[in-house]
Amino acid sequence: MIGKTVRSAQLALLSAGFATLLSAGADDTFMLRGATVHTMSGAAIENGSVIVRNGKIIGVGKNLAVPKDVKVIDGKGLQVYPGMIDAATEVGLLEVNSVRETQDVAEIGKFNPQLVALTAVNPSSEHIPVTRFNGITTVATMPQGQVIGGQVSLMHLDGWTTDEMGVKPRAGLHLKMPAIQTPRGFGGDSGGDAGPAAARSSFAEAKRNLDKEIAELNQFFESAHRYKQAKEAKLPDFRTDLKLEAMLPIIEGKEPVMVTAVKEREIRDAITFAEKQQIKIILCDAVEAYKVTKEIKEHNIPVILGPMLSLPLNEDEGYDQAYSTPAALQKAGILFSLGTLEGKANLASRNLPFQAAQAVAFGLPHEDAMKAITKNAAEIWGVGDVMGTIEEGKWADLMVTDGDPLDARSQIKQLFIKGKVVDLSNKQKDLYEKYLNRP
Amino acid sequence: MKRFGILAALFGLAGMAFAADTAVLIQNATILTITNGTVKGSILLQGGKIAAIGDKVLAPPGAQVIDGAGKYVMPGIIDCHSHIMAEAINEGSVSVSSMVGIDDVLNPEDVAIYRALAGGVTTANILHGSANSIGGKTVVTKLRWGTSAEQMKFEGAMPGIKFALGENPKRAGAAAAFGATTTAPRYPATRMGVEDVIREAFNDAKAYQASLAQYKAKLAKNEPAIPPARDLKLEALVEVLEGKRFVHAHCYRQDEILMLLHVADDYGFKIRTLQHVLEGYKVAKEIAAHGAGASTFADWWAYKMEAQDAIPYNAAIMVRKGVLTSLNSDDAELMRHLDKEAAKTVKYGGLSETEALSLITINPAKQLAIDKRVGSLEVGKDADVLLYDGHPLSNFSKVEKVWIDGHEYFDRDQDMNGRSKKAIEKKALTEKAAPAGGGRGGQGFAAGGPNE
Numbered sequence: 014m015i016g017k018t019v020r021s022a023q024l025a026l027l028s029a030g031f032a033t034l035l036s037a038g039a040d041d042t043f044m045l046r047g048a049t050v051h052t053m054s055g056a057a058i059e060n061g062s063v064i065v066r067n068g069k070i071i072g073v074g075k076n077l078a079v080p081k082d083v084k085v086i087d088g089k090g091l092q093v094y095p096g097m098i099d100a101a102t103e104v105g106l107l108e109v110n111s112v113r114e115t116q117d118v119a120e121i122g123k124f125n126p127q128l129v130a131l132t133a134v135n136p137s138s139e140h141i142p143v144t145r146f147n148g149i150t151t152v153a154t155m156p157q158g159q160v161i162g163g164q165v166s167l168m169h170l171d172g173w174t175t176d177e178m179g180v181k182p183r184a185g186l187h188l189k190m191p192a193i194q195t196p197r198g199f200g201g202d203s204g205g206d207a208g209p210a211a212a213r214s215s216f217a218e219a220k221r222n223l224d225k226e227i228a229e230l231n232q233f234f235e236s237a238h239r240y241k242q243a244k245e246a247k248l249p250d251f252r253t254d255l256k257l258e259a260m261l262p263i264i265e266g267k268e269p270v271m272v273t274a275v276k277e278r279e280i281r282d283a284i285t286f287a288e289k290q291q292i293k294i295i296l297c298d299a300v301e302a303y304k305v306t307k308e309i310k311e312h313n314i315p316v317i318l319g320p321m322l323s324l325p326l327n328e329d330e331g332y333d334q335a336y337s338t339p340a341a342l343q344k345a346g347i348l349f350s351l352g353t354l355e356g357k358a359n360l361a362s363r364n365l366p367f368q369a370a371q372a373v374a375f376g377l378p379h380e381d382a383m384k385a386i387t388k389n390a391a392e393i394w395g396v397g398d399v400m401g402t403i404e405e406g407k408w409a410d411l412m413v414t415d416g417d418p419l420d421a422r423s424q425i426k427q428l429f430i431k432g433k434v435v436d437l438s439n440k441q442k443d444l445y446e447k448y449l450n451r452p
Numbered sequence: 453m454k455r456f457g458i459l460a461a462l463f464g465l466a467g468m469a470f471a472a473d474t475a476v477l478i479q480n481a482t483i484l485t486i487t488n489g490t491v492k493g494s495i496l497l498q499g500g501k502i503a504a505i506g507d508k509v510l511a512p513p514g515a516q517v518i519d520g521a522g523k524y525v526m527p528g529i530i531d532c533h534s535h536i537m538a539e540a541i542n543e544g545s546v547s548v549s550s551m552v553g554i555d556d557v558l559n560p561e562d563v564a565i566y567r568a569l570a571g572g573v574t575t576a577n578i579l580h581g582s583a584n585s586i587g588g589k590t591v592v593t594k595l596r597w598g599t600s601a602e603q604m605k606f607e608g609a610m611p612g613i614k615f616a617l618g619e620n621p622k623r624a625g626a627a628a629a630f631g632a633t634t635t636a637p638r639y640p641a642t643r644m645g646v647e648d649v650i651r652e653a654f655n656d657a658k659a660y661q662a663s664l665a666q667y668k669a670k671l672a673k674n675e676p677a678i679p680p681a682r683d684l685k686l687e688a689l690v691e692v693l694e695g696k697r698f699v700h701a702h703c704y705r706q707d708e709i710l711m712l713l714h715v716a717d718d719y720g721f722k723i724r725t726l727q728h729v730l731e732g733y734k735v736a737k738e739i740a741a742h743g744a745g746a747s748t749f750a751d752w753w754a755y756k757m758e759a760q761d762a763i764p765y766n767a768a769i770m771v772r773k774g775v776l777t778s779l780n781s782d783d784a785e786l787m788r789h790l791d792k793e794a795a796k797t798v799k800y801g802g803l804s805e806t807e808a809l810s811l812i813t814i815n816p817a818k819q820l821a822i823d824k825r826v827g828s829l830e831v832g833k834d835a836d837v838l839l840y841d842g843h844p845l846s847n848f849s850k851v852e853k854v855w856i857d858g859h860e861y862f863d864r865d866q867d868m869n870g871r872s873k874k875a876i877e878k879k880a881l882t883e884k885a886a887p888a889g890g891g892r893g894g895q896g897f898a899a900g901g902p903n904e
Contacts, residue, residue: 109754324788
């Protein structure tokens with residue numbers, strides 16, 4: 014954990030409408046009292062309290078005594094939840110999609126395990142304050158690439174520097190499972206005008222390419238094993254290799270690999286690959302996970318789903334396939350969370366709660382939707398001990414709302430990251446106020 | 453009425469109730485009329501129209517009665533900017549393409565139509581793309597899934613034309629961006645040039661209009677007259693000058709918005725809607741003064757430079773400053789949840805729930821001048837109606853049924869119940885398509901089949 018003290022936002026900057034509550038949250042020690050506390054680790058506590066000292070939660074419950082050196086914040090009529098976690102996004106790495114100079118998402122080359130997303134995060138990105146305005150306190154930001162894009166970084170959406178923002182800079186390796194690439198007809202799945210025979214031959218060729226790519230991937234992992242042996246044997250001509258060095262925690266099972274595997278074939282390939290290489294994986298953007306629930310459950314693999322608000326992959330699928338996949342995973346007992354995969358569809362990380370809500374409309378219990386974007390995300394990224402629920406000993410990453418945070422009509426009234434009040438202003442709100450008042 | 457319905461079906465006329473459509477009475481529902489408040493009670497759809505709304509409405513003989521307890525009814529959603537069912541989007545080889553029209557390339561079998569219906573959209577304005585300063589002609593449609601391209605057209609709706617300002621039309625090397633083989637740069641390359649292209653086109657259109665008028669005047673006086681050569685490109689622009697064709701202008705920045713309003717004022721026509729208009733909030737006063745409508749996104753931003761100052765409060769500011777405002781999709785995916793996009797305007801900018809729903813119903817109806825027919829639940833209007841399992845602005849609600857002209861085009865239960873049958877059919881077809889010998893050879897076809 015690199016995270017150091019996070020700055021306290023200046024209270025003067027915060028909206029006047031919430032002055033009473035804000036004036037009490039001047040530092041990272043306080044008691045939030047009289048709110049409904051949704052701990053995500055148990056039942057909601059009506060008229061409950063959360064006591065925070067030095068950024069950590071030291072008490073949660075009903076009728077708690079006020080410690081004598083602690084300020085009290087009145088939470089009457091408000092709801093308290095853990096801050097939300099976007100389990101896969103590109104926040105900080107991408108400012109303007111169409112401007113190359115503002116992108117630090119994808120490097121050149123097939124295997125880049127040595128790259129770390131946090132390195133390229135711009136703490137001044139406008140996306141950071143815009144995203145946390147909707148209650149998101151932490152994101153897993155990820156590099157993209159041809160095969161191994163680099164290391165996913167878990168970071169708080171607050172901090173003067175990347176050092177201060179970083180929660181777990183090397184949270185896992187992002188691997189894009191090689192996929193079958195076949196020529197497509199315009200707007201459809203047919204092999205163009207060439208007919209089934211050409212489709213068969215191009216499929217066979219594509220399959221050969223796929224097998225080759227998977228073989229290359231296995232070779233890369235095997236070279237990491239040989240590197241490890243050479244290093245441990247202290248061979249005289251041993252030389253540090255930055256790429257293979259970065260692979261050691263992966264092949265030793267200390268760090269997971271987040272495998273982007275969209276279709277059934279890629280998901281099955283990913284499971285086979287993980288077994289062969291004896292690595293821990295997290296499936297990401299697993300659109301067709303609903304077809305492989307049995308195997309995913311058997312292997313105890315967690316899943317990060319992409320945006321719920323997505324079109325079906327195939328023309329003949331149910332219109333609501335993406336909406337109903339979370340409910341299918343929940344029924345199968347699979348641990349899952351959600352990622353907005355921002356660059357994928359111009360969907361902003363700030364819409365994470367509404368993505369979750371769409372799954373509720375199509376059968377996912379509300380509590381499971383909230384857990385997906387709090388508790389589950391923290392557990393999947395290996396930080397369940399410090400965030401994701403409101404429990405003693407965890408950081409006070411808290412979201413205070415006037416209603417259900419999954420409903421777009423609710424407002425985030427206040428946000429705490431490590432117990433510090435977070436500035437909810439942003440460029441968009443500033444422009445709103447400026448131009449609303451244009452004479 | 454019923455007899456007329458049969459005739460309509462026989463002759464394939466769109467816009468009429470299907471002969472087989474029985475009346476539908478939804479009872480005990482919360483009815484969001486949009487224009488006349490909320491009614492707890494019943495709504496009757498009969499003969500393709502809304503026949504009654506009230507506390508108690510008697511079911512006509514043979515009517516389908518639906519218990520709407522706990523459910524919500526609202527008018528069909530109107531999307532003022534879509535490209536679904538268009539087989540081609542941009543005639544990008546020239547920067548003035550007013551001679552082409554999207555109504556010639558409608559594909560009524562585009563599955564996006566059905567998906568949009570499932571999200572509550574009943575009417576969509578189908579536009580040409582934004583590659584050209586003056587793009588192609590546009591067409592208003594009703595999503596009558598299962599009918600023909602001709603029957604999709606919203607009968608009597610004013611035709612339109614797409615204009616586009618800013619980055620898209622000026623994009624250097626536009627030819628390459630839109631797939632042409634030529635590498636020659638296409639004028640314009642700046643916002644100045646975009647203005648010029650539009651002015652030049654209307655300069656020509658004025659001259660064409662004058663020569664037509666001259667010809668007609670001679671004819672009226674029985675003088676010998678030779679008609680001017682017909683110019684299909686300028687014809688559409690003359691229609692704009694004469695108020696017979698609406699201008700829907702793609703724009704982002706405030707400078708280009710003002711530019712277009714000035715050009716329109718100079719040539720004496722109106723901009724019907726500004727599309728996207730992400731900086732509309734900066735010049736809302738000027739937009740309102742011109743009388744243009746604004747059709748924007750709820751919260752899209754950051755996808756290009758000209759979307760950098762986009763704010764999710766845009767719709768709210770424009771509404772507050774008197775601009776007739778709507779939310780649109782421009783996207784087959786976003787189109788499926790315009791209701792949830794509308795909900796965001798409650799969060800950002802504090803619109804009331806009725807104001808928010810107006811952004812996707814009555815306001816776009818007014819922008820397209822089809823508000824006498826659709827956009828609200830009023831007796832006599834088209835029975836374009838949605839049934840929800842909860843409040844349409846709640847993120848936990850979904851569309852259960854959709855009627856257009858009183859005909860049911862979407863029913864969630866029916867969709868769900870039909871899936872197993874479709875799966876069996878698909879399996880049979882896949883097996884049939886597998887080459888002789890079967891076995892793994894069957895995977896060959898899978899390249900174009902279900903899993904790829």
